[in-house]
Amino acid sequence: MSELQAVTASPVREIARAVSLPHETVICDSTANPAPLGLMGFGLTTILLNMHNAGFIGIGSMILAMGLFYGGVAQVMAGYMEWKKKNTFGMVAFTSYGFFWISLVALVLMPKFGVEAADSSAMAAYLFVWGLFSLVLFVGTFRTTRALMLVFFLVTLLFFLLAVADATGNKAITRLAGYEGILCGLGAMYVGAAQIWNEMYGRTVLPLGSFD
Secondary structure (H helix, E strand, O other): OOHHHHHHHHHHHHHHHHHHOOOOOOOOOOOOOOHHHHHHHHHHHHHHHHHHHOOOOOOOHHHHHHHHHHHHHHHHHHHHHHHHOOOHHHHHHHHHHHHHHHHHHHHHHHHHHOOOOOOHHHHHHHHHHHHHHHHHHHHHHHHOEHHHHHHHHHHHHHHHHHHHHHHHOOHHHHHHHHHHHHHHHHHHHHHHHHHHHHHHHOOOOOOOOEOO
């Protein structure tokens, strides 16, 4: 083979090899960060519901509307946007908690349409399994930030406290869970605010406590 043939054959072989290999289309993601929307939806609604649990306000249309739309629909939307960003944790967390709020509103409203209301044992089981789910996510936060880890610790504790309160009928535990839930909601708002402000100002305004 001549030198000219050797020089031209090598690029041809490389092109043939590249054509024969499967290709993956890489799309540049220029969409906004959906996490603050989900965190704020979760945080604000959690604060309002637990103000009821703590005995400050009643459970009226205001809490139900917040639970259905901001705690529910907005979080599901955030979860869908996290899915598009290939963020499994964010997708599972926001979508699941969004439907938790929607299901909670349904539990309040469905008896008004003739469906049997859930008794205290059923509600205890409902809250307990959500506590188990939150525990799974809490373990996952060990790879995120200390602030987010604290939020998921608090939400896990909140579900278990509410489950015990419903199982025992102890109003003092319900009130304690209310105060703890308000703290949990404030924590979620802090993480959401930190992500907004840190991005807007291009520096750390509110620290999140990275594990790196």
